[in-house]
Amino acid sequence: MDYHAPESIHAAISLLVNAEGDARVLAGGTDVLVQLREEMIEPNHLIDIKNIAETRNISICAKEVRVGAAVTGAELGEHPKVKALWPGVVEAVGLIGSHQIQSRATMGGNLCNASPAADSVPALIAADGKVVIAGPNGERKISIEDFLIAPGKTALAIGEFVVALALPIPPTRTADAYLRFIPRTEMDIAVVSAGSAITLDEDGKCTHARLAVGAVAPTARLVKSASGILVDGLLDDDRLEQLAQATSAVCEPIDDKRGTVAFRTQVAGVLACRAVKLAWQRAMERDI
Amino acid sequence: MSKHFVSAIVNGDEVEFRCDSGETLLDVLRTKLYLTGTKNGCGTGDCGACTVLMNGRAINSCLVLGAECSDMSIETIEGMAVGGELHPLQQKFLDHAALQCGVCTPGILNMAKALLKENSNPSETEVRFGLAGNLCRCTGYDKIVRAVMDAAAEMRARRT
Numbered sequence: 001m002d003y004h005a006p007e008s009i010h011a012a013i014s015l016l017v018n019a020e021g022d023a024r025v026l027a028g029g030t031d032v033l034v035q036l037r038e039e040m041i042e043p044n045h046l047i048d049i050k051n052i053a054e055t056r057n058i059s060i061c062a063k064e065v066r067v068g069a070a071v072t073g074a075e076l077g078e079h080p081k082v083k084a085l086w087p088g089v090v091e092a093v094g095l096i097g098s099h100q101i102q103s104r105a106t107m108g109g110n111l112c113n114a115s116p117a118a119d120s121v122p123a124l125i126a127a128d129g130k131v132v133i134a135g136p137n138g139e140r141k142i143s144i145e146d147f148l149i150a151p152g153k154t155a156l157a158i159g160e161f162v163v164a165l166a167l168p169i170p171p172t173r174t175a176d177a178y179l180r181f182i183p184r185t186e187m188d189i190a191v192v193s194a195g196s197a198i199t200l201d202e203d204g205k206c207t208h209a210r211l212a213v214g215a216v217a218p219t220a221r222l223v224k225s226a227s228g229i230l231v232d233g234l235l236d237d238d239r240l241e242q243l244a245q246a247t248s249a250v251c252e253p254i255d256d257k258r259g260t261v262a263f264r265t266q267v268a269g270v271l272a273c274r275a276v277k278l279a280w281q282r283a284m285e286r287d288i
Numbered sequence: 289m290s291k292h293f294v295s296a297i298v299n300g301d302e303v304e305f306r307c308d309s310g311e312t313l314l315d316v317l318r319t320k321l322y323l324t325g326t327k328n329g330c331g332t333g334d335c336g337a338c339t340v341l342m343n344g345r346a347i348n349s350c351l352v353l354g355a356e357c358s359d360m361s362i363e364t365i366e367g368m369a370v371g372g373e374l375h376p377l378q379q380k381f382l383d384h385a386a387l388q389c390g391v392c393t394p395g396i397l398n399m400a401k402a403l404l405k406e407n408s409n410p411s412e413t414e415v416r417f418g419l420a421g422n423l424c425r426c427t428g429y430d431k432i433v434r435a436v437m438d439a440a441a442e443m444r445a446r447r448t
Contacts, residue, residue: 003292003309003355026353033351034332036310046309048356074345098421099399101333103345104352186420 001036005048009134009163012047017136017159019045025161027055027070028104030097031113047161054163055108058082065167066132069108073097076107086167088176088195088279092123095180098187108162111144114152115189117215121148122195123178125212125222126279129167135160148219171208174199175282179275180214181267183258190215191259194247194271198230198279206230211243211276215258216251216268223247223272235280243276244269292355298323299367307354314338316354317364325365325394329423336422339395340364346402348421365394368401376446377401377439386435388426396422400436408444412437 003026006012016023021044026032035041049055055070058079065082073093076082083090093107096119110120111131124144131147133140136159147155156162170176176197182188192215199208211226225246229239253264295304298321305320314331317323317340329337331350338349341363368375377397380386387393396419403410403418410418415436416429424432 001309003353005355029353029356030333030348030351033312033353037331037350046353050356097333098336099402099418100336100339100346100348100421101351103342103347186417 001043001046003046003048005051007051009052009054012049012052012161013134013136013159015045015047016161019047021045023047025049025112027109027112028072028106029109030101030105031109049161049163052163057164060085060169062169064169066164067107067167068164069112069162070106071108073102073105073107074099077102082167085170086123086127086176087282088178088197088275089120089123089127089129089167092119092178092195095119095178107165111147111165112154112156112162114148114150114154114219116151116218116220117190117193118220119178119180119190119193119214121220122193122212122214123176124165124167124195125220126178126195126197126210126275127167127170127176128197128210129165131162132164132166133160134163139163141166144220145222150218170197171199173201173283173286174208175279175286177275177278177282179271179278181271189258192216192253192264192267192271193220194268194275196226196272196275196279198276198283200280200283204234204284206233206235206280209276211247211272213247213251213268213272216253216264218252221250223250225249226272226276230276235277240273240276244273247272294354294358296357296359297361299363305354309353309355311354312350313340313342313352313354313357313362314349316357317349317362320354323364323366327391327394329391329395334421334423335392335395336399336419337392337395339398339422341398341402344402344405346399363398363401365397368397375401376442377404377436380435380439380442381432384431384435384438386427386431392422392424392426396424396432400439404436404440404443408440408447410437410440 023045024043180190180193209230327337329335
């Protein structure tokens with residue numbers, strides 16, 4: 001195996017395109033190094049993207065927040081502006097692993113590892129995040145939902161890698177939240193998770209809603225019907241009941257040591273309601 | 289001949305080493321630099337035994353490649369006591385008998401050092417959460433938490 005540390009997007013693409021044998025992209029390494037050690041992957045080339053400036057920056061413009069693919073969880077958590085704009089996304093990333101893992105792990109890596117239980121993913125989908133991909137044919141940007149194909153499988157083509165994740169600048173009175181169920185208090189893998197982003201108007205009525213659930217299907221899922229249930233309304237028990245049912249309906253979980261199909265399906269509905277309530281409450285607290 | 293030639297700072301000293309692409313910082317510390325105070329536990333980032341500081345942040349050295357360490361500043365347990373005087377955390381671990389077999393101790397001391405740098409007055413809950421990535425199979429953690437709290441208090445007192 002050869003380790004490479006290109007210093008430009010162009011150089012990284014060139015390495016990926018011309019690599020003989022299998023090439024893997026390395027960011028924080030908290031998944032890749034474990035997979036290497038356990039011989040789940042045996043790449044011929046390891047392409048470290050941390051020396052590329054575009055992967056290390058957090059930039060905020062009028063339209064979007066761009067978080068470089070090699071920005072660590074700790075660095076994201078210390079960024080007050082991103083936290084203020086998308087608290088749910090930052091909290092979701094902050095739940096990944098220990099302090100030590102946070103010093104290295106990245107949101108881009110969490111996405112590319114494509115675990116059905118990845119903490120950042122439901123929050124990113126709820127926030128309508130996009131993946132910024134660089135490749136031999138230039139840059140392209142796709143939604144998180146389209147990026148994730150199956151466990152461990154993404155829409156990246158040969159020669160491509162994720163440069164950054166882009167989150168929209170949220171409209172006025174928008175907030176998000178992410179919650180997960182784990183049997184411990186910390187350092188565990190989500191049994192079920194839910195992320196939600198809510199926009200309210202001046203009267204506290206919902207104008208835009210997105211909800212996504214994790215660990216209940218091969219990839220995190222957007223609950224498409226959530227928008228129809230919540231938009232144009234206030235938060236009442238009837239709507240929450242509908243939301244819980246709609247959420248459970250999109251679940252196709254597996255039985256494993258962490259939870260049963262029945263448990264995951266039911267808890268997804270419960271967590272979805274709680275995530276919506278929390279995002280709603282945060283949106284209410286925003287200045288109009 | 290190993291492929292990568294790396295210069296880094298370890299415990300304040302400039303060091304140079306050669307390593308292969310797949311060798312971790314943990315391998316380098318233990319087998320190239322003979323700093324065997326850093327322990328190899330799980331090798332997969334779960335137990336925290338190999339915790340060292342890299343540019344001031346606590347990391348699992350088993351999850352970092354030696355080749356990634358160019359120009360990085362690494363702090364290991366060997367650099368914790370200065371001029372023969374134990375760091376307050378080390379002294380408090382002795383005072384509270386916060387270790388038994390000692391394999392987790394270097395990692396816990398480094399993690400605690402990083403925590404106290406971020407938060408000089410942590411609550412017990414904050415210490416427990418902060419050390420969640422460090423497993424100890426001997427002590428049951430209570431004495432470790434007490435030692436860290438006590439060291440934090442002493443370090444605050446020394447500063448005033």
